[in-house]
Each structure stands twice: as structure tokens, then as C-alpha cells.
Amino acid sequence: MSTTDSAFVTQQIADQRPAPVKTTGFVGFLRTRLFNSPTNILLTIVSALLLWFTIIPSIKFLLIDAVWQGADRTACLAKDGAEVGACWPYIQAKLGQFIYGFYPDAQRWRVNLTFVLAVLLLVPLLIPRAPAKILNAGLFFVAFPFVAFFLLHGGGLKGFAVTWGHDGLWALFISIMDIGERLTSYGSTFTSQVVGLPLSGLGKLLSLLGSLLLTILTPITYLRDLIQKSAHEVFADLTVTAVIVSLLLFVMAGGIRNGWRALFGSIATFVGIGIVIYVMGLHRGGLPIVDTRQWGGLLVTLVVSVTGIVASMPIGMALALGRRSAIPLIKIFSITFIEFWRGVPLITVLFFATYMLPLFLPGNFTVDGLLRVLIGIALFAGAYNAETIRGGLAAIPRGQTEAASALGLNYWKTTGLIVMPQALRHVIPGLVNSFIALFKDTTLVLIVAIFDLLGQLRASFADPNWATPNTLFTGFAFTGIVYFVFCFAMSRYSLFVENRLNAFKRN
Numbered sequence: 001m002s003t004t005d006s007a008f009v010t011q012q013i014a015d016q017r018p019a020p021v022k023t024t025g026f027v028g029f030l031r032t033r034l035f036n037s038p039t040n041i042l043l044t045i046v047s048a049l050l051l052w053f054t055i056i057p058s059i060k061f062l063l064i065d066a067v068w069q070g071a072d073r074t075a076c077l078a079k080d081g082a083e084v085g086a087c088w089p090y091i092q093a094k095l096g097q098f099i100y101g102f103y104p105d106a107q108r109w110r111v112n113l114t115f116v117l118a119v120l121l122l123v124p125l126l127i128p129r130a131p132a133k134i135l136n137a138g139l140f141f142v143a144f145p146f147v148a149f150f151l152l153h154g155g156g157l158k159g160f161a162v163t164w165g166h167d168g169l170w171a172l173f174i175s176i177m178d179i180g181e182r183l184t185s186y187g188s189t190f191t192s193q194v195v196g197l198p199l200s201g202l203g204k205l206l207s208l209l210g211s212l213l214l215t216i217l218t219p220i221t222y223l224r225d226l227i228q229k230s231a232h233e234v235f236a237d238l239t240v241t242a243v244i245v246s247l248l249l250f251v252m253a254g255g256i257r258n259g260w261r262a263l264f265g266s267i268a269t270f271v272g273i274g275i276v277i278y279v280m281g282l283h284r285g286g287l288p289i290v291d292t293r294q295w296g297g298l299l300v301t302l303v304v305s306v307t308g309i310v311a312s313m314p315i316g317m318a319l320a321l322g323r324r325s326a327i328p329l330i331k332i333f334s335i336t337f338i339e340f341w342r343g344v345p346l347i348t349v350l351f352f353a354t355y356m357l358p359l360f361l362p363g364n365f366t367v368d369g370l371l372r373v374l375i376g377i378a379l380f381a382g383a384y385n386a387e388t389i390r391g392g393l394a395a396i397p398r399g400q401t402e403a404a405s406a407l408g409l410n411y412w413k414t415t416g417l418i419v420m421p422q423a424l425r426h427v428i429p430g431l432v433n434s435f436i437a438l439f440k441d442t443t444l445v446l447i448v449a450i451f452d453l454l455g456q457l458r459a460s461f462a463d464p465n466w467a468t469p470n471t472l473f474t475g476f477a478f479t480g481i482v483y484f485v486f487c488f489a490m491s492r493y494s495l496f497v498e499n500r501l502n503a504f505k506r507n
Contacts, residue, residue: 063085066087067088070089073464075089076089086470087466098460099297100296101295110154117148155289175210179203181207184207198333201329242266245270249262249263250262250263292368292370295450296450296452298453300453303370304373305442308374309439316382316388323335334386340383373445391426396423400422425501428494429494440487
């Protein structure tokens with residue numbers, strides 16, 4: 001080594017360096033995430049204190065000091081100065097009321113069977129690798145609602161929650177025509193075409209719809225009367241419906257050249273429906289009728305929330321597409337519908353559907369109270385979903401539509417195969433957030449005398465046999481846990497779907 005090189009080499013042994021700071025494991029997590037700065041140290045201490053003063057008392061009340069066995073309120077009263085926590089015997093005694101409401105005890109097997117069918121159809125639908133998705137979806141979204149209705153409500157096909165005769169249909173269709181004529185006349189009085197033209201157009205559309213329905217009703221009534229002379233009334237209606245629907249599908253699918261598959265599929269479907277009607281005895285009156293006013297508890301909560309979630313999705317997609325439509329009448333109608341329903345509180349919708357809507361219907365045309373609430377909630381939620389979906393549609397680049405047009409795809413194929421699937425992937429968090437909010441908003445049906453889970457809980461407080469200081473807190477803790485389980489499950493499944501579809505991945 002030369003003298004010049006040795007000038008850059010130290011002649012002393014270097015001191016021992018301190019061990020590196022541990023950044024892995026539990027200690028590393030504490031050092032890097034919780035105590036790595038004065039601000040984080042303060043926040044960690046405050047958070048720990050909040051957890052200590054909330055979680056620990058809750059666990060003590062719900063588990064440690066809780067009463068687990070007892071026949072009446074005396075088991076949940078404080079004795080010898082000892083603290084008493086949650087009164088779980090009260091929940092055990094009222095569990096049937098919380099789940100079924102005032103549903104008759106002898107008929108509760110129908111509710112249990114409905115729950116089992118729902119789980120058996122829903123679970124394979126949520127598993128991505130499960131086969132026969134199209135058949136499964138058709139059974140769950142199309143067949144199951146009708147089967148569930150006849151299981152829960154009972155009765156035969158006559159009525160079907162909407163009571164009418166041919167006179168009622170005539171009155172309804174004539175009312176539609178009358179409303180259309182009034183809107184047309186009212187719209188012509190406006191000097192501004194911005195307001196008058198849409199009203200006149202909507203009035204003419206309703207008038208045309210009413211006259212078209214009356215025109216269709218006449219031959220259907222005649223054909224039904226002919227078949228009814230030699231068949232049961234229910235099967236006569238089913239036959240007429242099968243003939244009309246099958247012919248329409250046959251023509252729309254391509255007629256003689258390509259429509260045979262749709263025709264045979266429709267006939268097979270109606271044959272299956274006829275078999276179900278015969279097996280369940282719906283043509284003879286079906287199961288004993290349980291009026292919807294006797295429903296309650298978790299049953300009503302699930303019926304209202306699931307129906308609102310499922311029915312609001314197609315409504316939201318239709319309104320979102322309508323708001324982006326180039327046809328002025330459709331666009332104005334969609335905007336008006338969305339802004340109206342978003343500007344009205346849900347409680348007002350429930351009041352109108354329950355107490356005001358029957359005043360606008362013909363005298364012999366009645367709709368079940370729960371069905372009116374379901375329709376109002378579906379329309380209300382559909383307006384909110386429309387804006388969420390419209391945000392997803394706005395995120396799709398125009399090049400996607402242009403590429404589809406270049407391939408020769410029409411509007412409906414472009415929307416259904418390219419645009420809408422991508423848009424829904426973008427708005428999964430927003431849609432699930434709306435679903436969770438709707439699930440919790442079902443508690444408002446108590447205002448219109450429909451006792452859901454929370455309504456049954458409040459009704460159970462009137463029982464003097466379980467009147468204790470802790471009954472109130474135990475009941476609300478139980479319902480809070482139930483709502484949390486359902487909402488948390490929806491949230492976690494939405495995260496699973498997001499990760500699977502790579503909703504936020506950009507290639």
C-alpha cells in the first residue's frame with residue numbers, strides 16, 4: 001500500500017454501533033404506529049382511555065354482571081346491594097316476539113321455511129365459484145318472492161295483496177286516462193314551454209297508456225271467459241298469461257327463425273309455475289291467511305329491507321340512464337323523479353303510502369298496507385341509488401362507448417355488456433352504504449303502525465312481568481347487536497367483492 005493510499009485508511013478500530021431499532025413484531029408496531037411522535041402518543045393515550053371507559057363497562061354489563069337464568073323480573077333485580085347487568089332471561093322470553101312479531105305460533109313454521117329457502121338460494125349466489133348462477137339468480141329474484149309471499153301471507157291466488165275485479169281494472173285504466181287529459185290541459189295553460197311542454201307530453205303519454213291498457217283488457221277478458229268455462233279460474237288466468245307472454249317472447253326473440261328457444265323456455269316456466277300452484281294448493285285457497293298486520297319483528301325488518309334493496313337497484317339504474325338520456329321527455333321525467341324523492345323525507349313517504357294513497361285509488365281497488373310501504377321505500381331508495389350509479393356512469397371514458405359502436409353494438413348491448421358493469425364496479429362502496437342505511441331506516445315503519453324488530457322491542461317494554469331498570473338497556477343492546485351483525489356482514493362482503501373485481505385497479 002502506498003503512502004497516498006494509507007492516508008485514507010483509518011488506523012483505529014471503529015466503535016460498536018447501536019442495535020437497529022426494531023420495526024417488526026408487536027414492539028415494532030407500537031414504536032412505529034402508536035408512539036412514533038408526540039401527537040401519536042397523545043392520541044394513543046386518549047383512545048386507550050375512551051376504550052377503557054366504554055368497552056370495559058359494556059363487557060361488564062353484558063357478560064360479567066349479566067343474569068342468564070330466570071322466569072320473571074325478580075331474577076333481574078338487585079339483591080344485597082350487588083350490581084346486576086343485562087337481563088338475558090327477558091330476551092329469551094321475548095325472542096319469539098322479536099323474530100315473528102304477532103305471527104300465530106302454529107304457523108311460524110312458514111316463517112322458518114321462508115328463512116331456510118332464502119339462505120339456501122342466497123348463499124350459493126354469494127359464492128363466486130358456485131355453478132348455475134343464472135338459474136340461481138332467477139330462482140332468488142323471480143320465483144322466491146312469490147313463494148315467500150304465499151308462505152307468509154297464505155291464501156290462494158285470488159287477491160294476491162291487490163284486490164280488484166274487471167270493473168276495478170276498468171276504473172283504474174279510466175283514471176289513468178283522466179289524469180293524462182288533466183295534465184295535458186293543465187300544461188297548455190303555461191306560457192313557458194319549459195314547464196308546459198313536459199306536462200303536456202306526460203299527460204298525452206298517460207292518456208295513450210290508459211287507452212292502450214283498455215284496448216288490451218278487452219280481448220284478454222273475452223279469452224279468459226272462454227277458458228274459464230272448462231277450467232279452474234286460477235289455471236284459466238295462468239293459461240291466458242302463458243299464451244300472451246310466450247307469444248310476445250317468441251316474436252321479440254326473432255319469430256319463426258330464432259324464437260323457438262324463447263317460446264319453449266317460456267312454456268316450461270309456466271308449466272313449472274302451474275305445478276307449484278297445484279302442489280301448494282293455491283288454486284284451492286292455499287295456506288291459512290295471516291294478515292300482514294300480524295307480521296312483525298325481524299321478519300318485517302328483513303322483508304322491508306331486502307325488498308327495498310332488490311327493487312331499488314333496477315329503479316336506480318333506469319333513472320340513472322334516463323337522466324343521461326338524449327330524449328328530453330325521459331330526461332326531464334328522471335330528473336323530476338329523482339329530485340322529488342330525494343327532497344322528501346322517508347317518513348313523509350311512509351305516511352303518504354299508508355294514509356294518503358288509498359284516497360287516490362278507485363273504491364273497489366285496495367292495496368295491502370305493507371305492500372304500499374314496500375313500494376314507497378323502493379322508489380325512495382331507487383332515487384338515491386340513481387345518483388350513485390350516475391356517478392359510476394360518469395367515470396366511464398367515452399372511448400368505451402365509441403369502441404363498442406365501432407364493433408357494431410347497439411345502445412342496449414353497449415350499456416348492458418360494457419358500460420353498466422364497469423360503472424357498478426366503481427360505485428360498490430356507495431351502493432353498499434345506501435343498502436346499510438336503508439336496512440337501518442326500516443325502523444321508521446313503526447311510525448305507520450308496522451312493528452319491525454325495534455317496534456316489537458318497544459312493545460315488549462309494556463310487559464309488567466319484565467319491568468326492571470335494566471330491561472330497557474338489555475333490549476336496545478340486543479337489537480343493536482342484531483343490526484350490527486347484518487350491517488357488518490354487508491360491509492365485509494362488499495370489501496370482498498371490491499377486492500375480487502379490483503374495483504380501483506387501473507391498468
